[in-house]
Amino acid sequence: MAYQNIGTPRFFVDHLLWLKTLGLEYYTGGGGGIISSESALIGLNPSQSNIVDYAGGGIPYAFVDYVAAPPIMTSDNKWKSYIAILGHSSASAQAKITFALDSAPNQYPDYRINFSPDTFSPYNGFTLGYNFDNTGSTIGFGFDPSNETDGYLTDFNIGCISHGNYYDMTNAPNLSLTMSREYGGIKEFTTHNGSSMSNLMQDKPPKWGNLGAWELLKIDIEEPEPDILLGDINADGGINVLDVVALVNIILSEGSAEDFPAGDLTGDELINILDIIALINIILSGGREDHLEVAPQSLSRSSRRSWDLKFSYIDDSDLFGSNQMLSQHFDISSSAGYGLDDSYLEESQIPVETLTNGDFEGDFIEVQSGDFVAEDWWYEGFYTRQVFTEETSNVYSGSKAQKIVQTYGYSGSGSWGLERHSDHYLALDAGVIYNISFKVYRNITKEMRVRIRGIDGVPHPEFWEDGEWGDSECRFTPTQDEWYSFEIPFRVMEDTPINSEFSLTIHQYNSITDVGDSMILDKFELTTTNMTTLFKENLLTNDNFFSQVWHKTLGGTLPFIFQPDNSNNNPDQFAIAKFDPNSLKATQSAHNVYDISLKIEEVW
Known part of the structure; x- marks a missing residue:
């Protein structure tokens, strides 16, 4: 099981935040419903609320266009870019999230978390996707209501939008790594009479809207009858072993789902052994599975995560790349040590x-x-x-x-x-x-x-x-x-x-x-x-750690989305993070080979 283990880390680096911080053009236009602030959408600050006003039959859509990230490609010729919409209410507003490249619609990422083409997301919270078939100079984010006549079901909220390239380390870190959970926002002191007291200032990221950070809340638009709680077979207001006994008796007596709707846990309009298994799983998990999300969001994950990592035998092409300049001038007398794929001929x-x-x-x-x-x-x-x-x-x-x-x-x-x-x-x-x-x-x-x-x-x-x-x-x-x-x-x-x-x-x-x-x-x-x-590539397009991560976070001062294990896409695997100042060290261990160390801290 992966759990919270560190695999091969991935860095989602915000191209738009980088351009905005440098005072360069990043927003190219928008329309439809009124977004409270286009500039506020960029900044990896999902705790703020940017409202797309309820259209109510007026303008039933909204879109924003941004400067697209460089066309860095994967080995199978996919655009190595990502999109993230954090702190949104797509499910409750019934807002479809769409993407366009150079105004060409229906451009969907190959890998998706909480994203459904042609309909709204199944959960409120966040959407993240990466790898596109095509590239473009602009990327558009569209928010179209499922009901194009009446508009959004409620106001549509967005915390922030993030877009850029991602970078995978070439291998997993050394075994001598450290992953920490810090509670630095808690101060303890002793009163005059000897009592110990704690002052909790900040022990977790602020909520993204009404949800905890990286939480996903499923919204069931077609709710069952309010007086029916699935699994509460005996209608005593709770779900426990007594309901299992009651459900077994219903099956033995050939009862129907129509007569006992609380027993149809699988929603197949039948009551059978599958419903018993579903009911037992609910009890073992501590409550009704479909309603686990109703727990107060104040109970969401606490602590500040940090990762102290070391990587050995990183090739210089993966660390620095072939060209650290914006220009592509190549001195052919200095070709020794460069790969055969580093340069090309041009008229x-x-x-x-x-x-x-x-x-x-x-x-x-x-x-x-x-x-x-x-x-x-x-x-x-x-x-x-x-x-x-x-x-x-x-x-x-x-x-x-x-x-x-x-x-x-x-x-x-x-x-x-x-x-x-x-x-x-x-x-x-x-x-x-x-x-x-x-x-x-x-x-x-x-x-x-x-x-x-x-x-x-x-x-x-x-x-x-x-x-x-x-x-x-x-x-x-x-x-x-x-x-x-x-x-x-x-x-x-x-x-x-x-x-x-x-x-x-x-x-x-x-x-x-x-x-x-x-x-x-x-x-x-x-x-x-x-x-x-x-040179085939320059500082902006060469896929190496310095160009794509360190340079575009301004030496670690800008936040990015960090995934400790790029093979695990569960929500608890993501963090908005920064590099600890002056933590990056690269030491040459052999010819064209380096060992690097760095520390990453979750921020909010």
Whole structure:
């Protein structure tokens, strides 16, 4: 059983309260019934009362729109956001709670507490939901009466509205944790005659309307006859073992629910063993189950809860994230230590410049008794194969091309093709993203490789492949007897020294060679690009503890909704809390790994 155990904690951080505290726009509009104060709805103070006036056939609805939280997504592409309406009377007012994103209605959270789409909530108290299928720039909260003609059944009360992203710790805290219940609002003193007296100042959160904090009160609109108490079979005003005996006798005598309505505890219009079980459960629980909520709300949970937690082996990406700035500028020379998913390419206004002659004009290799003479391109091969190159009419678009043909086979694995090296290295600029493209025609289907290498210790460039920066080479397999179009961006690291040189190789890679194997290269181009590298996320959207919790609570000064165990959604698992000042500590325990400690206190 979970009870009050601490599992993996969850922080519901109020995006709207954060914006309001910073003096930024958070409220974008509203309408319908008059809400006493739109600004008062934001602040995680559910003990106040914000009344939506009873419409009484006038304006039978109310809505408010706010700036939506950032589009942080879960692993299954759900919007990792939450909504909370605390201290409401949805059940008694028969007010339906609805949500809209960018004015598109019927946007419901996947996980819900006390929320029923298309009707009012079954309980007064609070509603909380999280994870949406869609995102938006604005989120709307609607409060529509079930009876659109007559309006709300009573005035509709709201304590506060909360909306933002939630953050789950990556693991449960260490076993050396402390959970406390404090009664600091009780002062004891001794009188002159030796009597001990206590002064109770504040031992629990103030009520949310007429309910205790996080309490849910079920409202039965269709009440049974006032003179009938379900379970009170003998009509003596109480529920006890005598009623069990009486109910058994009714069943044995085949009595009906119509004749004995107090015995139909399950509401199925039958009296049978199920009603006996329900009656026994009521007695064991201390009273009629449906009426447990009528206990005075002054008896609700007392004490101030606090949690002193420590977490070990938290990865730096979970603690701080990749980018702690609002901008998304990414220095590609500093890519070491970053994950492959931390950055992406985006078009910019940088002009494109073609750096090579795409038609291979003058770039031919002539074979003369094994001596290779070339202007830019050299034959590259292993095991001293005999090859020849020729200008060929088999070109891509009427221009000259480069052709290489193997004159004898080799049973081992090797590479052969073209290379720019020695006096014909490429001169590339640091921090620039280039694009390489060409056409290739093969009379066989074998793997090829394009490789760019820095010379004399110069950092190798990285190719952009499958949505991420990778190695300084990439491989591909052209289809036999068809022109294959190859194109890929690559980046030169920003810490590359000035006037650095790079070799470029295009060759068949590490496979058996047969006599007559050939490749024709045409339309080779090396260009600069109009692409820049950016972080995928920034300070506001990166899903890490500092960005989403510590930063957006202003170092722990703003309250948030705390759930000690994110797998337990019972009402007693939630608290409005703050961090104890100066309690957060992060200590590096290994490379890119931290231990953190913090203290959380319930507030009101």
